Amino acid sequence: MISILPVVAAWMGGWLTVSALGRPGANRTMARHLLDLALGFALGLGATSTLYFVLLTIRLGHVPSAVFSDLLLLALGGALRWRRRAQTPAEAALPPGFKWAWLGGAGLAVAAAFLIGSIVHTAEAMPYGDWDAWAIWNMRAKFLASDNWHGSISKEIGLRSHPEYPLLWPAAVAKTWSWTGSSGDPAVPICLSALASLTLASILLSGVWLLRGAAMGAMSALVMVTAVSFWQYAPLQYVDIPLAMFMLGSLCAAVLAESQGWEPGLLALSGGLASLATWTKDEGLVFFAALAAALLAAARKRALPWALAAAPAALLVASFKLLVSPGTGLWGWPGGDVLHRIGVILRAFGEEILGLGHYPAHPLILVIVCVALLGVRRPAAPLWPIIPVAALAAGYMGAYVSTKADLAWHLGTSATRLVLQIIPLILFCLFLLLKSPVSSEPAAPRPGRKK
C-alpha cells in the first residue's frame, strides 16, 4: 500500500491548484468540491508526470525528479490557495434544484459499489492488466523509473510496444514507483487506473451538476455506467480512460469558464488539461487543436490564458514528436476505394454503438429516453463544445481511412476504445442541451465571505 502513497501528494498538489482557480466562492457547493477533487486528480497526475519526464531528460535522476515534481506542484498549489484566500467571493447563480435528485445519487452509489468491486476482482485476477497495459504503458514505465529512460522510445523494444506514443501515463506510473523504489509493483498502475476511471465519472457528474443541476449530473453519469466498455476497460490499465478524463476535464473547465464570463483561471485549467491530453495519446492532439479553434472563435482574445497554460506541455509534445519520437509508418494513402473504406468504418462504429450495453440497459436507449422525456432547451446552447467532439470523431474517421494497416484488424483492435474515449464528451454536451427537471426555484446565491 505504501507504494501508492505518492499518488496522494500529486493529487493534493492538483487539488490545491484547481481549488484556487476560478472565481473564488463561486458555486461552493458539493458539486464544486467534487469537481475540484476530480480535476485536481487529473491536473496533479498530469502536471507532475510531465514535469517528472522533463527533469529526467535533463538528467536529474529518477528519484529526485519524482520527489521534486510532486513537491513543486504542492508548493505552487499551496501558494495559489494562500493568494486567493483573502479575495472576496463572488455570487453566482446556482442550478435549479430537483427534489428527486437523490434517486440519481442512490443509483450512482450502487453502480460505484459494483464498479469498485469489479475493478478489485479483475485486478486480483489480472494484476498486470491486458496486453497494451504491460506491453506498452507499464513496460515503458519501467524504463522511465530507471536511469535508462531512453529505452522507452527505442525502436528495439518492438513496434508493438509503440515507442512513438506519448509518455504521460508511463511517466506517472514511473514517478510513483521512483518515490518508493517499488519499480514494477502492479499496485501502482492498478490504483492510478481505478482512480482515473472514478475521476472520469466524477467529472461528468459534477460538471453537469454544476451547470444544469444535480439530477442532470446524475443522469449523465448513470448513462455512462451503462456502457459495458467502461466496465471492461476500467480495470485493464489502458490509457483510453485517462485520455477521456483529460479531454472531458478540459471541456468541462472551458464551459464553466464561459458560464463565469470566460474566467481566466478556469480557461487556464482547461488549456492545461487539453495539453495533457496530447501528452497522453495522439487522439488528444485532434481534440486539442479543435478545442483551441472553438475557443478562439467563441472567446477570441479572452482565450489567451488557455493558450498560455497549454503552451508548456504542447511544446513538450511538439518537441517529442519532431525530435525524439521514432515515428511510425502507419499513416499514409492506403489506396483502394475510399468510399468502401468509409462504409466499413461506419459499419464497424455502428456495431460498436449497438454493442455498448446489454439490452435493455443500453446507453443509447437511455439517451433516447432522456431526450424524449426532458426535451431540448430553447435556445439550445452552448453549441461550441460540440466542435471539438465532432472534430475528434472526424479524426477517428480520418485515421482509419488513412491507416496502412489492415483496416479490419485496426478497427477490431481499437474501435471499442475510441468509442469509450468519446462517450463522456458526447454525454457532457448532450446533457448541457437538455431541459433540467425542476421542482423548486433555484437556490439563492450564497453570500460571500468578507475580508
Next chain:
Amino acid sequence: MALAITAVFSVIASIEYFGFIEKLTRQTGDAMRIGAQEARFAPAAGRLAGATYVGYFNDREKGSVRDQAAGASAQFAMAPKVLVHDERRTDVEFWVGDFSAQREFARIGEVKGLKMVADFGNGVVLYRRRPAR
C-alpha cells in the same frame, strides 16, 4: 421520470456487468502469465545488472503470434534492459535464450556463435557472444 428510468436501468446494468466481467476475467485471467514471466527472467536480469542492451532469441516460429507474445513478455520482464532481437548484432555481448521446452541449449548457442554461460531453468538460458576470430 427520466431520472428514475436511468437510475433503475443503471443499477440493473451494474449488477449484470459485474457478473459479466467476473465471468470474462475468470475465462481469460492473466493469459500471458506476466507475473510468472517476471519471476522466470529475474535471475537473468539480476546477472546482467549493468547491461543496458541484451540480445534475445526464442524457439518459437519467427513472426508467429507466439514469437511476438514471447518477445513482448520477455521485454516486459527484462525492462529496463532493451532486448535486441537482431541476431546479427555483434556489438551485443550477452544474449538470453527463451525456450519453451528442454533442448540442447549449448549446441543451439554454438550455432549462433554464442557460448552458454548459465541455465537458469524454466527455459531461460544466458549466453555470451564468442569473440570474433
